[in-house]
Amino acid sequence: MDNLGNALAFGLGAIGPAFGLAIVGAKTIESMARQPEMAGRLQTTMFIALGMIEAIALLGFVLAFAI
């Protein structure tokens, strides 16, 4: 039970980024289906967005260890 706070810190902190990643992924697939010729540039932009959203989840991961 001592580690419950740590687990909650990461678990709750991962909810927001999870939604963010889902939206980014879904919209990229949708855009690629609409305009396949843009797929390369969309993918690059997607990875940039992915990296930025991921950082929020990872801040939660680090905080969970820091608490």
Add this chain to the structure above:
Amino acid sequence: MDQMPVKMEHLLHELSVLPLSEGAGFSLTNYMFWLIIAVVMVLVFFVAASRKVKLVPSGIGNMAEAGVDFVRNSICVDVIGPEGKKYFPFLGTIFFFVLFNNLLGNIPPALPGTGTVGTTFTWAIIVFIVYNAIGIKKLGFFKYIGSLVPKGTPWWLSWLLFLIELISHLLRPFTLGVRLFANMYAGHIMLGVFAAFAGIFIEQLSPASIAIVPLSVVMQIALRVFELLVAVLQAYIFTILTAVYIGGALEAGSH
């Protein structure tokens, strides 16, 4: 299941930074040892690849050429623009350093050199200094600082925008370092946890364990494959974000 805390403690001890030799003062740590091996591998790889440069490369030369081409065309030129080729040496160094370290960490006795805060934050701070230096060199110090606020912002809003932009810039090296470190470290903890589960179930032989152990082994293999993907992806993301920051610093004056 009461052995799990003991196994977790053992796992975290294995993954912590430990000096290789006893005694106080400067000493090589286990992570630094594998980092040096990865760097030597990068060196050997590219020296071997550039031994015989042919018009139509084959074997190892082909591999190196594909990697270099990928960094130059789909990272430097696509993100920064035509002038991005100038920054290829810097971005290529980052990409291959991170890639080789991440991949080496997937071979069981090895540890990823990038799985420790020291390495990733050092790179993040270098990136922070380099992209700001590029921006300052192009615009001059005061103009570069001024370019944090877009032109045409009303005066009562500009100080707030300046503060927000300043915080977002100062957070960049932090997120860059944490992202790479946490991905490598968390991935290895995850692999270790599944291995520990398999170990516990093998020790307490029962009908249930016979059913669960194969599942755990399959999961272990799947996670290894996933870790390979993460290793390449994180090297790509680290490099592409560096390219985005450099591109942003170059464009700072134009908006």
